[in-house]
Amino acid sequence: MKDHHGQENYSHHWKDGFIEYLLVVKGLSENTIASYNFDLQNFFNFLWEKSSNLEEVSDQTLFLYLLFLRQKGLTSRSLARHLVTLRMFFDYACETFKFPNNPARSLDGPKITKFLPDVLTISEINSLIEQTDPVTKLGFRDRTILELMYATGLRVSEVCTLKPLDFDPMVGILKIQGKGDKERFLPIHQAGQDILNQYIQSCRNRFHPRKDFLFLNRSGTSLSRQAIWKMIKRYAVKAKLAKKISPHTIRHSFATHLLAGGADLRTVQTLLGHADISATEIYTHIQSKHIIEVHKKFHPRA
Numbered sequence: 690m691k692d693h694h695g696q697e698n699y700s701h702h703w704k705d706g707f708i709e710y711l712l713v714v715k716g717l718s719e720n721t722i723a724s725y726n727f728d729l730q731n732f733f734n735f736l737w738e739k740s741s742n743l744e745e746v747s748d749q750t751l752f753l754y755l756l757f758l759r760q761k762g763l764t765s766r767s768l769a770r771h772l773v774t775l776r777m778f779f780d781y782a783c784e785t786f787k788f789p790n791n792p793a794r795s796l797d798g799p800k801i802t803k804f805l806p807d808v809l810t811i812s813e814i815n816s817l818i819e820q821t822d823p824v825t826k827l828g829f830r831d832r833t834i835l836e837l838m839y840a841t842g843l844r845v846s847e848v849c850t851l852k853p854l855d856f857d858p859m860v861g862i863l864k865i866q867g868k869g870d871k872e873r874f875l876p877i878h879q880a881g882q883d884i885l886n887q888y889i890q891s892c893r894n895r896f897h898p899r900k901d902f903l904f905l906n907r908s909g910t911s912l913s914r915q916a917i918w919k920m921i922k923r924y925a926v927k928a929k930l931a932k933k934i935s936p937h938t939i940r941h942s943f944a945t946h947l948l949a950g951g952a953d954l955r956t957v958q959t960l961l962g963h964a965d966i967s968a969t970e971i972y973t974h975i976q977s978k979h980i981i982e983v984h985k986k987f988h989p990r991a
Contacts, residue, residue: 701743704729707781728774731758748792751775755796772796807932809942814839817934820924826895827907831920833888834904837863838936840881842943842961844868845914845936851903853893858886867962875960 708726711717717725735754736743755768763771775793782788809817818835822828834848847865855864861882863875877885889903899909906912917936925934932938944957 701733703743703782703786704733704778706785707778710781710785724770725774725777728771729778731771732775744788746779746792748795751792751796807934807938807941808945809930809932809934809938811946813928813930813932814939814942816928817921817924817930820927826892829888829892830896830904831924833884833892834917834920835924835939836881836884837877838939839943840877841865841875842940843875844940844962845917848904848917848936849902849912849914852901853889853903855903856885856889858882858889865962868964871962871964873959873962 704726707729708722711722711725732754733743735757736746736750741750751772755772758768758771772793776791779788779791779793783791818832818839821832821835823832837843838845838848841863843865844867847867850866851863856862856877857864861877861879863877865873865875867873893903893905896905896907897909898905900911902911904912906916914936921934921936921939925932940961944961947957947960948954
């Protein structure tokens with residue numbers, strides 16, 4: 690059965706009881722109840738599509754659901770409203786149906802929204818890079834930076850401190866001095882190697898280097914993080930990208946695209962230079978989606 694928004698309505702007697710509770714016991718207005726009902730219906734449809742049981746919902750399930758909503762474009766305020774609805778619903782389920790605990794109580798609204806950055810699609814990444822003019826020395830430098838950031842997932846601070854000798858063109862490996870002075874070695878795909886090698890061989894000297902940094906400003910000294918941020922914003926405007934974009938957006942896109950392509954979480958953790966796997970786990974919704982798709986595609990009874 691579909692509602693007036695055109696979406697399927699998958700219900701449950703717990704939800705029916707909760708709506709009646711809001712009406713009879715709480716005495717809420719018709720509009721407020723309709724809002725709660727709409728939020729819950731979205732959640733039940735999500736569970737149905739994932740073949741999940743309400744009785745087995747955990748805080749991880751709710752976290753993935755909020756990630757799903759964020760990907761659909763919901764604002765932080767809307768996400769917070771959905772979380773309030775879920776907290777009230779599971780409070781009711783705990784009291785009325787002896788649900789063991791309220792999984793929504795362990796989720797913090799502001800923290801959830803903090804860890805849900807915008808991610809660029811592959812076509813948006815390509816469009817961003819294509820805005821550079823490789824004929825000019827600044828355009829070629831900028832294209833090299835964008836290609837390298839997307840190829841490796843570097844932090845902007847790591848881009849700023851790179852030295853020419855950090856790149857080994859013989860094996861296509863980049864040495865990174867990350868947070869806490871921890872070294873890691875990142876592979877670069879062939880296209881990334883080619884443009885970086887060309888930049889080092891033919892373009893970098895045109896900036897008349899005064900410092901031993903890989904990427905230089907007009908004065909021949911190191912680029913600042915602010916300069917790279919402004920550069921990315923400028924090309925994002927030229928590409929007419931509506932999303933909120935920063936250097937970190939490219940890093941998030943790098944990780945998201947790797948996981949969507951089948952990379953495992955531990956490998957992405959190593960590439961990003963995360964000391965703790967929990968910092969990488971914000972991307973588990975991508976890996977989970979990939980696993981579900983693989984299962985549906987290859988399991989003989991799927």
